[in-house]
Every structure is written in structure tokens, then in C-alpha cells.
Amino acid sequence: MPRASPADLEITPGTDADIPLVARLADAIWREHYPGILSAGQIDYMLAHGYAHEALAKFVREPGAGIAIARAGGEAVGFAAWYRPDEPETTKLDKLYVLPARHGRGIGRALIAHVEAAARVDGARTVILNVNKGNAASIAAYRACGYATRAACVVDIGGGYVMDDYVMAKAL
């Protein structure tokens, strides 16, 4: 049976004012989690591009997209971001990050449930996501939350870097 999320967990919609907080959380989580999966250069490159103010503002402003912030005991401990990709009745879970010290306590599952609820309200019937092929712990977490591998892909993200990913999907 899935574990319950912490009793003091709060998940709230992110606004423009939360963008610096999201960028700070991402910086801390990426620099602890991704060494060994991505090179230091690729971590810097992806943080600079994916977490620039304008890149995050799109999630806050676009219809069918959003950012959610998880707080435990009032402290920001993770976030998720999603948008409508160019695929009918589909929401893409684009970012899901929890502080490493808080892993394994149901926060990721609660953020995924929040995104799935927002996707349903928006009329989506499927949630998709990309995850690095070497990110075994996160692949296991997605599987536990009902996601299955749909495809493998290598995406050129510029700067001489690629994302070597699985695409995972879940029917709502």
C-alpha cells in the first residue's frame, strides 16, 4: 500500500513570486543528485537554461501548465512543473524534485498526485514524462506511482549535450 504523505505537507500553486525559490531548490537538488548521472558541465547548462526566470515563468502563465511547491512544516522541500505538450489529451510532468534529505517520505508521490489532478481538470487522459536512463531511483519511484516506459529517446539540447532518456506514461 502506498505510504501516506507527511501530515504537515502542504502543496500550493507556484506564482511568479515563487520562481527564485524554485530555482534555488533546483540548484541544491541537481548539484546533489545528478553528479554521476550528468557531467558537471551539463548540470550547469541545464540549470541555466531550464531554470532561468523566463523558462519558469512559462509554467506559471501558460494555460494547462503549472508549478506546485511542497512545504513540510513550512519549509519548501520540493516542487513539480507541468505543461500541455503537442499531443492531444496529454499533460507532461516536466520537473519533479524533492530535497534529498526528504526523499522516501511520500512527498514525490503527493506532488505527482497533485499534477495528475491538475491534468484531469484540464481534460488530459495521459501524463507523460522524460527521465534520464541512468536515474534508476527516480525510474523506480515513477514505476511505483503507476508509470510505465513507453519509449527511449535521445534529445539534442544544444551546447554539445543530449538528454538520453526514457519516456514514461500513465493513463489517468
Ligand SMILES: CC(C)(COP(=O)(O)OP(=O)(O)OC[C@H]1O[C@@H](n2cnc3c(N)ncnc32)[C@H](O)[C@@H]1OP(=O)(O)O)[C@@H](O)C(=O)NCCC(=O)NCCS
Ligand atoms: C523522484 C523523487 C521526486 C521521488 O520523491 P520521493 O519523495 O522520494 O518519493 P516518495 O517517497 O513519494 O515515493 C514514491 C514511491 O516511489 C517509491 N520510491 C521512491 N524512491 C525509490 C527508490 N529509490 N527505489 C525504489 N522505489 C522508490 C516509494 O517506495 C514510493 O512508493 P510506495 O508509496 O508504494 O512505497 C525524488 O526521489 C527526487 O527528487 N529525486 C531526485 C530528482 C529526480 O531525479 N527527479 C526526477 C527527474 S525526471
